[in-house]
Structure formats: C-alpha cells, structure tokens
Amino acid sequence: MFTGIVLGKAPIIDITDKGDVTAFTVDLSGFDEGLEIGASVSLDGVCMTVVERQSGKVVFDAIEETLERTTLSEKKIGGFLNVERSLRVGDELGGHVLSGHVISKAEIVEKKDLGEGMDVRISIPEQIRPFILEKGYIGIDGMSLTVGICDGEGFSLHLIPETLRITTIGSKEVGETVNIEIDSRTQAIVETMLRMGEKA
DSSP, X not given: OBOSOOOEEEEEEEEEEOSSOEEEEEEOTTTOTTOOTTOEEEETTEEEEEEEEETTEEEEEEOHHXXXXXXXXXXXXXXXXXXXXXXXXXXXXXXXXXXXXXXXXXXXXXXXXXXXXXXXXXXXXXXXXXXXXXXXXXXXXXXXXXXXXXXXXXXXXXXXXXXXXXXSGGGOOTTXXXXXXXXXXXXXXXXXXXXXXXXX
8 A cells, every 4th residue: 555655756777578577677776775575666656566676776567457557658768757665554644545556547738837836737537537526636646636626628736846846747748648546435435326326
C-alpha cells in the first residue's frame, strides 16, 4: 500500500526487453535504504516489485498487461519516474490510501501557470467517469491529489510549487499521458449505487 506522497524523482538508466517481461533499471540512490528483493515500490503510481538490486541501481520487471495499461510503455532511458516506498506500519498517512493498481491512462489537455503553482486539466476516460468527483481524491502518476472542477470531459488539478518541484507533473506537456488510480472507497460506493440502480 502507498499514500500518494511522492518522495522524489528517479531516472531510468536502462530498459531491456526480455521477451515475456520488460526490465526497467532505475537509479534509486537516496530512496533505497533497507530496500530488499521482493519489496514493492510505486513508480509513477504503478506498484512494482524489486527483482534485482546493486547499490542504488534497482531492477523492476513489467509484464505486457502493465505496459498496455500504464505510461511505462512510453518511457525512455533518461526519463524520470515519481517514486514512493511502500507504507509501513506506524507510518504517517499524509495522502490517501493507494494500491498502485493503475486503472487507466488519461491525457493532459491544458496547463496554466499560476504564479509558482500550476493548474492542469486532464481528460476523463469514459470507463472511469462515474468515479471522478469534484473534491474527491485521485492518484495521478502516484501523487495523491484532490480533484478540482470536474465535468463530463475532464477535471482540473491545482498544483502547489512543492508538488511541481518534487514530481514529474510540471515537466509533462499537453498531449502527454498520466496514470490514474481512482479512490477505492469512492469506487466501492459508486459501484454499489450503480448496482442498486440496475436492480430497481
């Protein structure tokens, strides 16, 4: 489990196609203290398992399903990923609970600088439209954020300077995509109501 509080950005130093999996080698120097083989790490909101480790260089394997559903298929060597270590018992829950299970990708359709902050508008894929609500929680590339103005086509995010400094969102351009994880509690409530409506 994760909280959506990103620790920082880490560069991809190698991508290797192994046939059944694609191996991503990420430089996690500064984020790897006590990290063991088999540990879970959130990379751009995707829950990944450590399969190899040598000093700060850490290898993660992605299967085809992961590549198809997330932005990892678009990544290149030298690109950066948002990093969060998995939640441990006793840790402060500063964001909201995330599982690292990306449900969809979505496109950035507008960016607007506001002083040192930024407003970003993101499209809403049809299959997750019922679960995105104004003032609700959402995971964007592993960041725990609050949904701003929301309509049938898209929703806004209001980003503070610290979020822009520590994550990759500020460097993404209009037309690029982000990973989306919807809030599990919202999903459960909405799906229950939808099922009740179908039975009525």
